[in-house]
Amino acid sequence: MSESVAIPLQHRPEPVRPKPLLSNGVLGMMIFIFTEVMIFAGFISAHAVVRSQAAGQMWPPFGQPRLPVQETALNTAALLVSGLVLVVAWFAFRKERSRARIPLLLSILLGAFFVYFQGLEWVALLGEGLTIQSSSYGGFFYLIVGAHAIHAVAALLALIWAGVRLNEGRLTRSELATVSAFWYFVVLVWPVLYIKVYL
Amino acid sequence: MMRASIVMLLLLAFPDAGHACAVCFDSSDENRLAFMATTAFLTLLPLGMVTGAGLWLRKRVRQVKLEENDPDLLDN
Numbered sequence: 723m724s725e726s727v728a729i730p731l732q733h734r735p736e737p738v739r740p741k742p743l744l745s746n747g748v749l750g751m752m753i754f755i756f757t758e759v760m761i762f763a764g765f766i767s768a769h770a771v772v773r774s775q776a777a778g779q780m781w782p783p784f785g786q787p788r789l790p791v792q793e794t795a796l797n798t799a800a801l802l803v804s805g806l807v808l809v810v811a812w813f814a815f816r817k818e819r820s821r822a823r824i825p826l827l828l829s830i831l832l833g834a835f836f837v838y839f840q841g842l843e844w845v846a847l848l849g850e851g852l853t854i855q856s857s858s859y860g861g862f863f864y865l866i867v868g869a870h871a872i873h874a875v876a877a878l879l880a881l882i883w884a885g886v887r888l889n890e891g892r893l894t895r896s897e898l899a900t901v902s903a904f905w906y907f908v909v910l911v912w913p914v915l916y917i918k919v920y921l
Numbered sequence: 922m923m924r925a926s927i928v929m930l931l932l933l934a935f936p937d938a939g940h941a942c943a944v945c946f947d948s949s950d951e952n953r954l955a956f957m958a959t960t961a962f963l964t965l966l967p968l969g970m971v972t973g974a975g976l977w978l979r980k981r982v983r984q985v986k987l988e989e990n991d992p993d994l995l996d997n
Contacts, residue, residue, distance in 0.1 A: 741989065743981045756970055763966050767959035774955035 747900035755907045758873065762911055765869065766918050769862045782859045787850040789863065789920050790843060797839045798916050804832035805909035808881075808902055815898055819888065822898075826885050833878045833905070840871055866919055870912060877904045 744752075773781050782788060811825035847863075854864040884901045887893035 741985050743978060743985060752974070756967075756974075759970065760963075760967060763963055767963055770959055771952070771955045774949065774951040779951065 745896035745899065747896050748903060751900045751903045755903065758907065759911070762866070762869070762915070765862075765866045766914070769866065769918060772858050772862065783857050786857055786859050787847060787852045789847070791920050793839075794843065794916060794920055797836055797843075798913060800832050800839075801836045801909055801912055804829045804836065805906055807832065808905055812898065812902055815888075815893075815895065819891070819893070823885075823888060826881070826888060829905070830878065830881050830885055833874065833881060833908075837871065837874050837878060840867070840874075863919060866915055870908070870915055873911075874908050877901075877908045880904055 776783060807825050808829040811822045811829060814825055815822035844864075844867075852860045852863065854861050880901045884893055884898055887897065
């Protein structure tokens with residue numbers, strides 16, 4: 723009769739866990755971004771079809787106010803610079819965490835400028851009579867730009883949260899990557915929306 | 922019965938143009954083009970994203986394996 727040798731629990735080797743390919747936060751954010759990309763793709767497609775059906779190919783429709791193309795171009799530039807500054811913040815964070823403070827703050831300020839300016843633009847357009855019910859032109863404008871604005875505000879709040887944690891010295895690399903991915907989505911989807919809706 | 926079902930499925934895979942369909946027939950070329958372009962866009966976009974994610978994951982797997990073999994390559 724053979725005797726089995728029991729290894730005490732405390733001497734058993736720890737199972738080797740493979741290094742994760744990406745953090746849970748980044749993975750979750752990527753899945754979220756995929757779904758959001760499809761939402762915006764649906765909006766853009768519906769907009770393209772309705773625009774192609776416009777009477778006499780006239781877009782914007784007769785009697786509807788024109789969108790502020792040049793002013794929004796400036797705002798678009800601010801948003802793109804915000805994304806670039808966040809890239810700088812990421813590399814600074816990898817070298818020395820405290821170095822990321824200024825670029826992260828700058829990115830937040832540029833993002834806040836974008837959101838504030840968009841709000842001013844909405845107030846002006848509402849004053850000129852462009853509402854969500856005034857025409858399909860107005861409806862699509864508020865739907866698409868409004869959906870982006872909701873994302874911009876949420877991503878901005880996430881950036882502020884990251885900034886607070888960075889100040890407290892508690893921000894992890896994974897958290898910054900997750901929040902940055904959200905902001906990059908907001909930044910990169912905007913030029914597409916600008917070209918389709920404003921031009 | 923099985924053969925008939927397969928033939929029926931194959932026939933259904935090649936539909937004729939629908940005369941009441943706004944995509945197949947429309948007085949406006951722009952409208953038809955918009956329908957076709959957005960159909961292609963919405964079909965290819967998710968496929969492109971999934972392919973992109975797959976390629977990125979493959980690259981990441983290689984990178985992680987390289988880092989495990991040579992810890993000096995680990996970026997901090």
